[in-house]
Amino acid sequence: MTLLDAATPSAAALWPAPQALGPLDALVDVPGSKSLTNRYLVLAALADGPGRLRGALRSRDTRLMAQALGSLGVAVDDEGADWVVTPGSLTGATTIHCGLAGTVMRFLPAVAALADGPVRFDGDATALVRPMGPVLAALRQLGVRVDEHGEPGHLPFTVHGRGGLLGGQVDVDASGSSQFVSGLLLAAARFTQGLTVRHTGRTLPSLPHIEMTVAVLRAAGVEVDDSRPAIWHVSPGPVAARDVRVEPDLSNAAPFLCAALVAGGTVRVPGWPSSTTQPGGLLPGILERMGGTTSLDGDVLSVSGTGVVRGVDLDLHAAGELAPTIAALAVLAGSPTRLRGIAHLRGHETDRLAALANEITRVGGQAEQTADGLVITPRPLAAGTWRTYEDHRMATAGALVGLRVPGLEVEDVATTGKTLPDFVGMWTSMLAGGADTTSGTAPA
């Protein structure tokens, strides 16, 4: 593997989404979590010695993170199954290419403020509309010079690192993305005074992802006080070098588990954690409500279905990342679904509320956008093209709908490489029935 292999994926030909021809019986081995891999990489880069990631996700988003850290002077070496990270003094005078990765564009500006020179951030054309303003405003509150080169509050911009940061206190409106908070917290132990972050907005999405940030910091010996609502304090101090194993990506498991409800039969995912800060930990409960039965035997999650899917009224503000998959499942349900609490999805890889409403409508379904979500009313569906807007979860949502719709073709399925490069292979094996659908992620 080369870390330099994270170029923009090319738009591929239409992929004829396979139909489910009978009940499933598959074991699907899902690669490591994007969110955990990229947090562990950042913390390893700031740590007091070399660290090791086992079972790290190798995908476009994580390679971009590794590459970005490399350009800041941190060695990220591929040792077969593992990534070994050797921190160094952070060097500026470089450009970080964020691709479309929220974790790279939101987690690294505060790290760049610790570098000894200017760090320019750029990204895919589709990344230039993703909200960045609160991150830049927070850095300026901390005395960091930031030059913006495009639309205010968006990529591209330059963070002028000065080799260190005093820290203190910042207010940030994270109603657009929890990543604004996580990005500040991840670097904060290296600020001279640490950092207190206060969220000022009315809503706060994806709280489990902020809890994940707090958990990985604490596991690295960093003191974090999160006892007050919407306020986090990180004490200054060393970040311990660690040897960590990355949990499977439970959000990437979602389309496979949902397939059991659509096709009937059972899909099993090994390595399911008994407790987790990943929002995908909410999946068993959601899938039960939508007609599935679930059980955790040891570390294997089994989800079984009958082919009959129930619509739901669901607030997904804690797990917006699951929304495209749940929306696709809802299209195939026997009753309407309302998804709430996900206005911030308009700033994801694409405006996901608009994209889902467009594509569901294009194949004959009914979906209306609300102020903070979607209302989906099942209708008979027809063949057509499912467009993906460079959004990996739009592609996997199309695959799920395609299980029931002959002639549905997914545009640019290669966009799944953002977090799950072998999606097509894994999906095909799952449908082949009973095959051990291994992802190719190296075991321990």
Ligand SMILES: O=C(O)C1=C[C@@H](OP(=O)(O)O)[C@@H](O)[C@H](O)C1
């Ligand atoms: O911190 C993270 O790893 C993530 C936080 C969430 O972002 P938002 O709060 O912007 O939804 C989630 O949707 C994204 O996929 C990953």
Ligand SMILES: C=C(OP(=O)(O)O)C(=O)O
């Ligand atoms: C919102 C997502 O990604 P990002 O980390 O780029 O924000 C996602 O993976 O669903």
